[in-house]
Every structure is written in C-alpha cells, then in structure tokens.
Amino acid sequence: MTEYEQRSEVSLIVNGAARRATVPVRRLLSDFLRHDLGLTGTHVGCEHGVCGCCTVLLDGAPVRSCLLLAVTVAGHEVTTVEGLTRPDGSMHPVQQAFVECHGLQCGFCTPGFLTTTAAFLAQRPDPDEKEIVEAISGNLCRCTGYQNIVASVRRAAELLAEQDPVAAGAAVDGSGR
Amino acid sequence: MRVKPPPFRYHAPHSVDEALAVLAEVGADGKVLAGGQSLLPILNMRLAAPKHLVDINRLAELDYLAADPGGVRVGALARHARVERDKDTFGVLPLLHEALRLVAHPVIRNRGTVVGSLVHADPAGELTAVLALLGGSVVLRRYGGTERTVPAADFFLGPLESDIRPGELATEAYFPLPAGRTGLAIKELARRHGDYAMCGVAIAVTLTDAHEVEAVRAGYFAVGATPVVLDLTEALAGSAVDKADWPAAGRLATEQIRTEDDLHATAEYRGHLVGVLTARAVRIAARRARGVQAA
Numbered sequence: 001m002t003e004y005e006q007r008s009e010v011s012l013i014v015n016g017a018a019r020r021a022t023v024p025v026r027r028l029l030s031d032f033l034r035h036d037l038g039l040t041g042t043h044v045g046c047e048h049g050v051c052g053c054c055t056v057l058l059d060g061a062p063v064r065s066c067l068l069l070a071v072t073v074a075g076h077e078v079t080t081v082e083g084l085t086r087p088d089g090s091m092h093p094v095q096q097a098f099v100e101c102h103g104l105q106c107g108f109c110t111p112g113f114l115t116t117t118a119a120f121l122a123q124r125p126d127p128d129e130k131e132i133v134e135a136i137s138g139n140l141c142r143c144t145g146y147q148n149i150v151a152s153v154r155r156a157a158e159l160l161a162e163q164d165p166v167a168a169g170a171a172v173d174g175s176g177r
Numbered sequence: 178m179r180v181k182p183p184p185f186r187y188h189a190p191h192s193v194d195e196a197l198a199v200l201a202e203v204g205a206d207g208k209v210l211a212g213g214q215s216l217l218p219i220l221n222m223r224l225a226a227p228k229h230l231v232d233i234n235r236l237a238e239l240d241y242l243a244a245d246p247g248g249v250r251v252g253a254l255a256r257h258a259r260v261e262r263d264k265d266t267f268g269v270l271p272l273l274h275e276a277l278r279l280v281a282h283p284v285i286r287n288r289g290t291v292v293g294s295l296v297h298a299d300p301a302g303e304l305t306a307v308l309a310l311l312g313g314s315v316v317l318r319r320y321g322g323t324e325r326t327v328p329a330a331d332f333f334l335g336p337l338e339s340d341i342r343p344g345e346l347a348t349e350a351y352f353p354l355p356a357g358r359t360g361l362a363i364k365e366l367a368r369r370h371g372d373y374a375m376c377g378v379a380i381a382v383t384l385t386d387a388h389e390v391e392a393v394r395a396g397y398f399a400v401g402a403t404p405v406v407l408d409l410t411e412a413l414a415g416s417a418v419d420k421a422d423w424p425a426a427g428r429l430a431t432e433q434i435r436t437e438d439d440l441h442a443t444a445e446y447r448g449h450l451v452g453v454l455t456a457r458a459v460r461i462a463a464r465r466a467r468g469v470q471a472a
Binding site: 004008026027035062063066071072134135137 | 282
C-alpha cells in the first residue's frame with residue numbers, strides 16, 4: 001500500500017457500552033462494527049445501500065451502516081441487532097415474532113429487518129399493512145418471500161402492545177430513554 | 178484492509194467558516210460529505226476518488242429548516258426525513274412532502290439531505306425537478322465571505338453535474354411558493370417503490386378566480402440530462418376546471434420532450450409515460466388549485 005492512509009480514533013456508544021478503536025478514516029461503520037468491534041450480527045450484503053442487511057440504529061433511527069463512515073458517527077449511539085436482545089438474554093419481541101411467524105429462512109437479511117422493524121414499531125405501534133410494506137420496502141429478502149415477514153411485523157406489534165409501550169420504545173435505541 | 182472506499186484525507190470542521198477554509202485550501206481535490214447516501218455508494222464502488230473529504234455533519238448551524246408564507250428554506254444539513262415530517266413545511270408547501278416520499282426508502286431518507294440531493298443532480302432526482310418547477314435557488318458560499326445564489330434554471334448542468342465550483346459549499350436551498358391560485362402535484366413511475374423513476378413530473382396549475390386554467394407548468398425528471406421545465410398552458414388555457422381535457426397537456430408534453438432509451442425503458446415507452454403522468458398530475462394539481470385562496 002503506497003497511498004497515504006490516515007487513521008483516526010473513533011469512540012461511540014454501541015448497544016449501551018462505550019467502544020473505541022483506531023481505524024482508517026475510510027472504514028465504513030458496517031466494517032467497524034464487524035471487524036473492529038467483533039459485532040458480526042450486522043450483515044453486509046451489497047455495500048452500496050440497496051439491500052438493507054446492514055441497517056443499524058443511529059441515535060434510534062435506522063440507517064445503512066455501509067453508507068456511513070465510522071469517523072462521521074463518532075460520539076453518537078449505535079444499536080445493532082445484538083443490542084435488541086434483552087439484558088436477561090431473552091429475545092426482543094420483534095425477534096420473537098420473526099421466529100413465531102417464520103419470518104426468516106437463511107437469516108442473511110434478518111438483522112436489517114429486525115432493526116428496521118424495531119425502530120418502525122417504536123414510531124408506529126399499530127401500523128396497517130400498507131405502512132408495514134412501506135417500512136420494510138428498503139430491505140431485500142431472497143428466500144422467505146415477504147408474506148411471512150409482513151406477518152412477523154404485525155405479530156411484533158401485538159407482542160409489543162402486550163408490554164408497556166414506553167418500555168418497548170426505550171429498548172429499541174438501547175439508551176434507556 | 179477491510180475497506181471499500183479509496184483512501185482520502187478526512188476533514189471534520191466544526192463551523193462553516195472552518196469548512197470553507199478547508200474547501201478553499203483543497204480546491205478541486207475536495208468533496209463535501211453530507212448525508213452520503215449517494216456519495217458513499219460512489220466511493221464504495223470506486224467510481225470516484227476525491228483526495229479530500231470534508232465532512233459537514235458537525236455543522237449544526239446548517240441543520241435548519243424555515244417555512245414562511247413565501248416558501249421554504251432548507252439548510253444543508255436538514256435531512257430528507259426531517260423535511261418530510263415538518264408540519265410547517267407541509268403547511269406551506271405540501272409538494273415538498275409529497276416529493277420526498279418518493280425519494281429512495283425511508284431508511285435512506287433518515288440520512289440523506291435535501292441540499293445534497295440537489296448538488297448531486299441526479300437526472301432521476303425528484304427534488305431537482307421540484308426546485309426547477311418552482312424557480313427555486315441554491316446558496317453557494319466560499320471562503321472570504323463571497324456568496325452567490327444560483328437559480329435552479331442555471332444550477333443543473335448535466336447528469337450528476339451542478340454549478341458548484343471548487344472551494345464552494347452549498348449551504349441552503351430555497352423552494353418558493355408559486356403565486357396566485359396555484360395547485361401542485363407530483364407523479365412518477367418506478368419499477369419498484371423507492372427505485373429510480375423511469376419518468377416523473379411535478380406540475381403547477383394556476384386557475385383564475387372563475388376556476389379556469391390560467392397557466393400550466395411542468396418539471397420533468399428522469400427524462401433528460403437535467404430537469405426539463407415546460408410551459409403547457411396552451412393545451413388547457415381557458416378550460417373550465419371541471420371540463421378540461423387533461424390528456425391534452427400530456428400530448429403537448431410528449432411532443433416537446435425527446436426521450437431516450439436506457440436499460441429500464443425505451444424512448445417510446447418513456448414518451449408514453451410523459452403523457453400519462455402529465456395528464457394525471459395536471460388533474461390533481463388543478464383540483465388542489467381550486468382549494469387555494471388566491472392572495
């Protein structure tokens with residue numbers, strides 16, 4: 001490598017914990033999470049923003065981690081699919097719903113669907129089918145077919161409604177807000 | 178290495194002045210990073226390799242949105258999702274909300290910026306046509322205090338090429354509200370929701386107090402190298418709004434626009450879409466114009 005490689009220290013909050021690593025400034029957030037922090041739950045598909053597999057929550061809002069530089073989001077809070085799991089190790093209601101409704105087969109796209117759905121339901125606890133379809137329109141699945149995924153989102157809304165909706169919303173961004 | 182983009186020097190200014198100083202220093206080797214939803218794919222695919230990346234995401238002073246009765250001002254760090262959801266913006270210019278709902282997917286809109294979309298100047302970009310139709314403008318600043326405001330008609334130069342010069346930072350876009358009893362609408366057709374449109378049009382219909390068509394203007398996207406603005410008034414002038422032959426506007430537009438083939442649609446099909454989408458959008462815009470209180 002003959003070209004100049006600038007590196008920078010990146011500190012951010014990931015799934016509620018402060019994390020830090022020194023990385024090339026061109027490191028994508030997706031690669032930062034996977035390779036520098038060892039959080040391989042975030043999957044990397046197309047790496048240009050089309051497939052949605054790498055979706056994580058940035059300050060609670062879903063974003064493509066492959067379309068962000070890690071240095072850009074230094075100081076912010078990121079929630080990955082690992083951060084959806086409850087502190088006692090039990091599944092988040094969105095994860096539970098995907099299991100119950102057969103919302104995944106190979107599982108490659110699943111982390112993106114789970115983070116997108118968790119954020120969507122925190123904003124819109126009782127969506128209709130049209131809203132669900134639009135919410136997941138930026139995520140591609142190549143095996144399940146979308147019927148079961150839509151059913152999973154609907155089931156997740158039911159499971160969340162059975163719980164305290166305030167607590168459910170706070171779990172999503174991992175910050176306890 | 179586990180990196181996708183080519184190497185660059187990274188700059189993270191904390192004020193607009195600092196950003197302008199960096200941009201002045203790096204000149205043509207610099208590229209501004211705002212939302213990055215178009216720039217990062219380009220970098221990841223190595224279609225571009227800027228030597229310097231100037232990240233403006235820390236410039237809170239550019240994260241603003243101001244709607245007043247005359248129009249909407251959008252700062253360079255206002256993201257699509259914020260503008261889409263802003264109630265005051267919707268109250269003044271619902272077309273902006275309607276257009277933003279067509280921009281990519283909700284997750285992309287959480288990060289992408291309105292000004293970034295305009296500077297990127299994608300021929301299929303909805304906002305380029307909206308700015309062109311409304312006769313809006315973009316504010317460009319440079320180190321040393323010079324600033325210029327470029328009207329939309331001069332801003333879009335070609336595919337992915339806007340009139341932003343080395344050293345400049347686009348700080349604001351202005352979407353003015355049209356005068357008179359004017360209704361606005363936007364329609365597009367894409368293969369899948371959220372994909373690039375094969376053809377799209379934003380329409381402004383102005384009615385007289387007697388609810389007859391006074392003026393029809395159209396801004397097309399995804400039909401040429403830049404947004405195409407047409408005056409379609411002659412197709413409908415004087416028509417009563419409840420009896421107008423809306424497809425006549427579509428026919429006139431089809432005659433005037435030279436469409437081209439690409440992977441997604443033939444020139445002929447795209448020309449057909451120009452006619453159909455124009456007729457649909459004109460009808461909706463005219464209906465909305467009826468509800469507008471003329472100033």
